[in-house]
Amino acid sequence: MMYLKESKKEFILLMFFMVFALAEGFSQTDDESKGAYRDIYIQKSWEKLDRNKDGRFIEKENDRNWKRLNYLDRNNDNTISKKEFSELKVPYLDLGGDRKLNVLYKVTKEENLYLDIYYPKNKKEGQKLPVVIYTHGGGWAAGSKHGAANASFKTVHLALLEKGFCVVSVSYRLWKKNGTTTMRDCVIDSKDALRYLSKHSEILGVDANRFFSFGDSAGGQISQMLLLAKPEVLKGDPDLASFNYKMVAGVSWYGPCDFENISLFNHDDSPISKDRFGARITKPNTNPKDKLVLYKEMSPINYLHKNSAPLLMIQGDKDTTIPVKHAYYMDEKAKAIGAAITTLIVRNAGHNWRKVNADIIPTRESIIQTTVDYFVSHL
Numbered sequence: 001m002m003y004l005k006e007s008k009k010e011f012i013l014l015m016f017f018m019v020f021a022l023a024e025g026f027s028q029t030d031d032e033s034k035g036a037y038r039d040i041y042i043q044k045s046w047e048k049l050d051r052n053k054d055g056r057f058i059e060k061e062n063d064r065n066w067k068r069l070n071y072l073d074r075n076n077d078n079t080i081s082k083k084e085f086s087e088l089k090v091p092y093l094d095l096g097g098d099r100k101l102n103v104l105y106k107v108t109k110e111e112n113l114y115l116d117i118y119y120p121k122n123k124k125e126g127q128k129l130p131v132v133i134y135t136h137g138g139g140w141a142a143g144s145k146h147g148a149a150n151a152s153f154k155t156v157h158l159a160l161l162e163k164g165f166c167v168v169s170v171s172y173r174l175w176k177k178n179g180t181t182t183m184r185d186c187v188i189d190s191k192d193a194l195r196y197l198s199k200h201s202e203i204l205g206v207d208a209n210r211f212f213s214f215g216d217s218a219g220g221q222i223s224q225m226l227l228l229a230k231p232e233v234l235k236g237d238p239d240l241a242s243f244n245y246k247m248v249a250g251v252s253w254y255g256p257c258d259f260e261n262i263s264l265f266n267h268d269d270s271p272i273s274k275d276r277f278g279a280r281i282t283k284p285n286t287n288p289k290d291k292l293v294l295y296k297e298m299s300p301i302n303y304l305h306k307n308s309a310p311l312l313m314i315q316g317d318k319d320t321t322i323p324v325k326h327a328y329y330m331d332e333k334a335k336a337i338g339a340a341i342t343t344l345i346v347r348n349a350g351h352n353w354r355k356v357n358a359d360i361i362p363t364r365e366s367i368i369q370t371t372v373d374y375f376v377s378h379l
Contacts, residue, residue: 030092030101037102037114041144042086049085056081091149093169095161097121100204105196106189106237110173110181115193116145117204118157118167128201129166130210130248132157132375133194133226136169137217140186140280141176145169152353152368153216159372164379166206168197172222175280183280183298186218187225188236194226195240208243212375213250217322217351220255220313224300227309234297247309249378251371254315254322254351257330258299260292264329267320301330310340312374314367316349318356344370 031037049057049065057080059066072084092101093116100117107113123129134157136147148157148169157167172189173181198208215223225234227250235241258264259281262273281294296302315327327343334341346353346367349360353367362370 030099032100033102033104033114038090040112041090042088045088046082046085050082057085091146092116093118093149093154093157093161093167095121095158097123097161106192106240108173108189110179113173113189113193114145114171115196116148116169117206118161118169119205120161120164120166122164123166123205126205128205128207129164130212130379131166131168131197131206132160132212132214133190133197133223134167134169135172135190135213135215135219135222135226137215137219138174140183140218140277141174143174143219145171147216147219152364155368156214156371159368160375163372163376165212165375168193168206177279178284180283182283182294183221183277184234184294187222187229187298188234190222190226191229191231191234192236192240194245195231195237195243198243198245199240209246210379211245211247212378213247214371214375215251215255216253217255220252220322221257221298221300222255223250223252224255224257224311224313225298225303226250227311228300228303230303233303249310249312249375251312251314251374253367253371254319255300255313255326256322257301257313257326259295260299261329264325265323266325267318267323301333304330304333304337304339304341306338308339310342310378312342312344312371314344314346314371316346316351316353316356316360318348318350321351342374 058078069080072080072087074084092099098119102114103117104112105115119129134148134153136143136145147153148167160167170190170193172186175181175183175186194211197204197206201208213223213226227247231244256264259277262275265276266273281298282291286294313327313330315322315324317324324345327345330341331343347361348356348358350356353360353364
């Protein structure tokens, strides 16, 4: 009897804390890492912020970040300590559906890699959903899976969830100067994320025959690679290598399609071409004879064929980071071989849809709607 009374007390206490957590907006059940990922995220973010390693962050160090984070200065001393920074809210999507956050999909010698899975509210028991995989931008050297919950990407993803898609945001290893990670690793990691989803498709409730890709800038190149390069190409984790999937369609926002033709990175008609991203494709000790092979391997245009899954490329005509030439070049090859490539050229638009001298045409809202409609049209 005493045991039953104690058990009842424990049950009541457990229910109390569960209700309290829900009332406060907390949900540890979402976090598959059980808090490990948050610790990593906070530590990495703090290291980027506290560059002089003095244990504090003040406005003059970076006024843009200060405006974004000054709400963490709880004691109003115009300084954010690491303890205050640890209260930072990690950005995630929330439309009221189920979520599996910080799912460990791959372990590498550099770091553990995670993905976030978001389900639509109307998901039915046993239903296997089409999946849009988002790969973030950042020049293969910055950014994170949390880009899925920011700015225009958040709007796109929430709309896709409303349409019944499952949305997955992927982290991948990042290039660092004098480091070992290259663009190839970024692509392989992202392909391994698809293989992981395929391997666990039954328990995750996803349809491995209905994968879609979406990304911006560097993530746009990765999106193209996921879409066009066959599942068996660019293998990584041996435990995932045998798992296949089918790509249905993809969207690339201002992503490059070819690194071999470096003149595509000239915004103007300058006769001098700059090899802007070569250092992110090769390693310092790469044999010059292997350089061209690596450039070809990382160029999505080389995987395009007549029966490729359809791709929508949206590029800005004033983009100096990834010039509009990439969209024209891909479109030219597609027409020559009869591949399903659609291009949308945004006038007066720089990188990230920044307006250049005039309002962009079509509008950002229209770009978002076109993106969502494209995915829905291929369901």
